[in-house]
Amino acid sequence: MLAITPTEYGTGADVRNIAAACHARGIPLLVDEAWGAHFPFHPEPPTAAVRAGADIVVQSLHKAGGGLCQASILLLGGDLVDPVDLRLRLDLITTTSPSALLYGSIDGFRRHLVAEGEELIGRALDRVAALRERVAALPRLSVLGESIIGHDSVAEWDPLKLSVDVGELGLTGYQVRQWFEEEQKLTLQLGDSRRVVCSLSYADDDAAFERLYRGFATLANDPPEPDRPAPVVPPLEDLNLKQAMSPRDAFFARTEQVKDPVGRIAAEMVSPYPPGVPAVLPGERFNAAVVEYLRAGKAAGMTVPDASDPDLETFRVVAD
Numbered sequence: 001m002l003a004i005t006p007t008e009y010g011t012g013a014d015v016r017n018i019a020a021a022c023h024a025r026g027i028p029l030l031v032d033e034a035w036g037a038h039f040p041f042h043p044e045p046p047t048a049a050v051r052a053g054a055d056i057v058v059q060s061l062h063k064a065g066g067g068l069c070q071a072s073i074l075l076l077g078g079d080l081v082d083p084v085d086l087r088l089r090l091d092l093i094t095t096t097s098p099s100a101l102l103y104g105s106i107d108g109f110r111r112h113l114v115a116e117g118e119e120l121i122g123r124a125l126d127r128v129a130a131l132r133e134r135v136a137a138l139p140r141l142s143v144l145g146e147s148i149i150g151h152d153s154v155a156e157w158d159p160l161k162l163s164v165d166v167g168e169l170g171l172t173g174y175q176v177r178q179w180f181e182e183e184q185k186l187t188l189q190l191g192d193s194r195r196v197v198c199s200l201s202y203a204d205d206d207a208a209f210e211r212l213y214r215g216f217a218t219l220a221n222d223p224p225e226p227d228r229p230a231p232v233v234p235p236l237e238d239l240n241l242k243q244a245m246s247p248r249d250a251f252f253a254r255t256e257q258v259k260d261p262v263g264r265i266a267a268e269m270v271s272p273y274p275p276g277v278p279a280v281l282p283g284e285r286f287n288a289a290v291v292e293y294l295r296a297g298k299a300a301g302m303t304v305p306d307a308s309d310p311d312l313e314t315f316r317v318v319a320d
Contacts, residue, residue, distance in 0.1 A: 004032040005049070008190055008274055009144065009197055010161030011154045012036075012046040019053030028055035028080040035158070037065035037073075037109070038201070041117030044125055046156035050077045056086070061109050064160065064201055068105040120202035121160075127209050128159055128200050134213055138220035140168035144195075160200050164216065167194035169223045172230045174301025179224055184215040190274045193231050193300065197274075231296035234289045241266075241284035250283035250318055257314040261286040264317035270294060273303040286315065 001022050005013040015031060022029045031049040033039070037059040039048040050057045057075040061067025074090075076083055113120070136143040144163035148154050166176045177191030189199040198212060244265045245253075255267040263286065270280040272294060279290055298304055298312045308316040 001027055002030045002032065003054075004034075004277075006033070006035050006046060006156070006158055008035065008161075008199075008276075009163050009195075010035075010158035011148060011152075012156035012158065013153065014155035015047065015049045015052040015054055019055075023053065023078075023080070026080070028078070029053070030056045031058070033057050034060040034072075035063050035161075035199075037061050037063065037067075038113065038117070038121055038160070039158075041113045042121035042125070043118075045121070045158050045160070050075045053078065055081045061106060064158075064199060066105070066109040066112060066201075066203065068102055070099075071102045071105045071109070073106060117202075124200065124202040124204065125159055127204070127206065128162065131200075131209050131213055132159075132162060135162070135164060135216050138217060141166065141216065141220050142168070162198040162200060162212075163195055164198075165195050166219070167230075169219070170226050171223060172226075172228060172300050175224070175226065175228055176219065178301065179219065180215055183224075184211075184218070186212065186215055191301065192274050193233055193297070228300050229296070231293065231300045231302070234293055238287070238289035239279060239293065241280065241287060241290060243283055244285045245283040245318065247282040254319040255316050256319045257309065258317055259314050261315040261317050262288050262291055264315075266315065267318050268306075268308050268316040270304060270307045270315070272297055273305065280315075286317070291315075 001018070003013055003015065003018060005015060019029045031054040033049045036046065036048065039045045040051065055076070055078045057077070059065070059073050059075070061071040061073065062069045076086065132143050132145065135141060142165040144165070146157055146159070149157050166173060172193055173191030173195045174193075175191070176196050177188045180186045180188050180196070189197045250265055250267050253267060258264060266280045266284050266286055267282055268280070269278050269282060271278045279294060280286065294304065295312050304310065304312060
């Protein structure tokens with residue numbers, strides 16, 4: 001089983017009980033813990049997946065950690081996955097000329113956090129708690145907090161994620177993220193239909209936190225005029241497309257680009273960010289809800305990095 005936890009918003013699944021359910025059936029659990037490389041080094045963030053019983057865990061050290069971009073590690077736990085089999089499979093897809101810079105940043109991050117991680121992350125958590133309280137006091141801004149635990153299958157939450165709802169300003173998160181870049185010279189992690197998320201870490205000092213607060217204060221007290229419609233997100237069940245062909249057969253089939261793909265079989269993957277999860281996969285049949293969602297999101301500022309037509313005016317489908 002594959003689980004992706006935590007999310008970009010800091011919400012985390014109940015890995016311990018998921019692992020127990022998998023292991024009771026002899027099934028290994030693979031966790032994509034890209035945003036959780038700092039979890040093992042302080043007791044307050046969510047439980048590290050490998051300590052909660054996951055069999056394979058992948059972490060991206062460049063996200064919440066201190067590694068260079070592409071510096072990732074794979075952790076192995078339990079005895080359901082043969083380490084020799086795992087190594088042989090990795091050999092099929094990894095280079096024989098790895099980057100010493102990446103390896104060095106991985107080991108530098110590990111050493112730094114083992115030696116000083118609890119103190120560094122503790123200071124960051126104190127700064128984030130103070131910042132969260134100050135931003136929550138600003139008019140028409142709502143800040144996600146630990147009250148999210150227990151809702152919608154959220155078992156744990158990473159306080160180092162600052163998720164701010166800007167909907168009451170009449171703005172989308174897409175526009176606010178762009179406003180921060182252009183007006184405040186700050187790059188936020190993401191914007192969605194109504195929120196922005198800031199990924200904060202032990203590397204951010206008091207000056208960085210104060211600069212971020214001033215940006216939110218300016219936004220709350222003097223917001224820009226709305227310049228785009230907010231996309232309507234359909235019920236999630238409407239985005240569950242039916243599989244009509246195998247992904248491989250659809251991807252390698254004879255294809256064409258069409259403006260109206262409703263009812264046609266997709267021959268491409270379309271992954272809007274956030275959350276960076278495919279809304280369409282090869283072999284699935286397009287419906288009207290997913291097409292409207294993608295085009296409305298694109299018009300609002302959503303990033304769609306992998307579509308064959310970056311403007312989403314057409315979609316790649318299996319030719320009739």
